[in-house]
Amino acid sequence: SQQGEEDPQALSIQEGENATMNCSYKTSINNLQWYRQNSGRGLVHLILIRSNEREKHSGRLRVTLDTSKKSSSLLITASRAADTASYFCATDADTGFQKLVFGTGTRLLVSP
Amino acid sequence: DVKVTQSSRYLVKRTGEKVFLECVQDMDHENMFWYRQDPGLGLRLIYFSYDVKMKEKGDIPEGYSVSREKKERFSLILESASTNQTSMYLCASSLYGSGNTIYFGEGSWLTVV
Numbered sequence: 001s002q003q004g005e006e007d008p009q010a011l012s013i014q015e016g017e018n019a020t021m022n023c024s025y026k027t028s029i030n031n032l033q034w035y036r037q038n039s040g041r042g043l044v045h046l047i048l049i050r051s052n053e054r055e056k057h058s059g060r061l062r063v064t065l066d067t068s069k070k071s072s073s074l075l076i077t078a079s080r081a082a083d084t085a086s087y088f089c090a091t092d093a094d095t096g097f098q099k100l101v102f103g104t105g106t107r108l109l110v111s112p
Numbered sequence: 113d114v115k116v117t118q119s120s121r122y123l124v125k126r127t128g129e130k131v132f133l134e135c136v137q138d139m140d141h142e143n144m145f146w147y148r149q150d151p152g153l154g155l156r157l158i159y160f161s162y163d164v165k166m167k168e169k170g171d172i173p174e175g176y177s178v179s180r181e182k183k184e185r186f187s188l189i190l191e192s193a194s195t196n197q198t199s200m201y202l203c204a205s206s207l208y209g210s211g212n213t214i215y216f217g218e219g220s221w222l223t224v225v
Contacts, residue, residue, distance in 0.1 A: 030210045042116075042202060042216035043155075050211065088154065090214075098143050098206050099170075100214060104154035 006089060006106040014111055019076040021106040023089030024069075030092045032065055033100065034074050037086045046074075046087075079110045115139070118203050118217040125224050131190040133220050135203030141215075142208035144186035146170075146178060149200045149219075161186055162208055193224045 007022045023032070031050045035043040049056045049065045049072065056063045062075040076083055086107050090100040119134035137144065143162050147155040147170075157170030159178040167178050175197060179187045186205075190197055203217040 033214075035214075035216075040200075040219070040221075042218045043204075043214075044216070045213040048211060048213070092210050098208070098210055098212055098214070099157065099160060099168075101157070101171075102147075102155040104152060 006087070006103045008106060009104070010107045010109070012109045012111065013079060015081055016078055017110075019079050019083070019108055019110070021074045021087050021108070023072045023074070023103055025072075025089075025091045025103075026070065027091075027093055029067075032063075032072050033090045033092070034061075034063060034072075035088045035090060035102075037088065037105070039085070043088065076108075079108075081110050081112050084108060084110045116203055116205055116215050116217040118201075118220045120220050121218065122221045123223070125190075125193050125222065127194060127224055129190075129193050129224075131193045131222065131224075133188040133190075133201055133203070133222070135186045135188070135217055136184050137186075137205040137215070138184065139205060139215065140183065141205035142183075143206045143212075143214075144180065145204040145206075145214070146176075146186065146188045147202045147204065148172070149202055155202065158188065190222075193222075195224050198222060198224045 033048045034046040037043045047058045060077045065072045086105045088105045090102045116137045145160040146158045161167045161180040177189045201220045204214045206212045206214040
């Protein structure tokens with residue numbers, strides 16, 4: 001079952017600009033994670049935000065979580081060409097098994 | 113450095129063949145997962161395992177089985193490959209319990225002809 005829906009599906013920006021991606025989900029969650037995937041490769045964990053947190057930072061990444069709206073956003077500041085990738089949100093409904101449900105992803109293209 | 117290794121990066125198999133996708137992790141993780149990834153559908157969970165010899169169905173287990181005889185190894189088996197199983201398959205592992213990072217392998221591209 002698809003839990004997360006990312007928006008937009010694709011985003012094209014210039015280097016130095018900020019990139020914002022949104023994720024909406026349907027059921028209550030324990031935490032939400034963001035992952036990055038370079039073309040044709042595996043996923044790499046970026047950041048985790050728990051249901052009792054509202055905002056989290058890691059380097060140039062800022063994640064917010066609004067459990068009342070069942071949504072999260074990922075902001076990448078001062079983007080670089082190397083940030084070009086697909087970004088996925090994944091929700092954990094706390095079944096005890098770490099069973100993440102992934103969205104369909106946002107494809108980010110950062111042009112030099 | 114943590115590592116999840118998938119044995120085959122690219123495979124081409126014929127319809128009806130039995131296919132084995134192997135995955136090994138070196139982090140002593142309890143949880144292991146198999147996902148498939150298709151354009152427009154994101155990642156979908158096929159099976160996961162939280163301990164040796166234990167397995168749980170994910171969202172799309174039909175046509176697949178798994179084996180976990182050792183903690184570090186989790187195999188995905190396509191009993192009789194079909195063309196609609198052409199996809200990218202991703203193995204992953206994590207510590208047991210919620211809120212842990214999931215580590216992914218590089219993926220196996222399977223084409224069934």
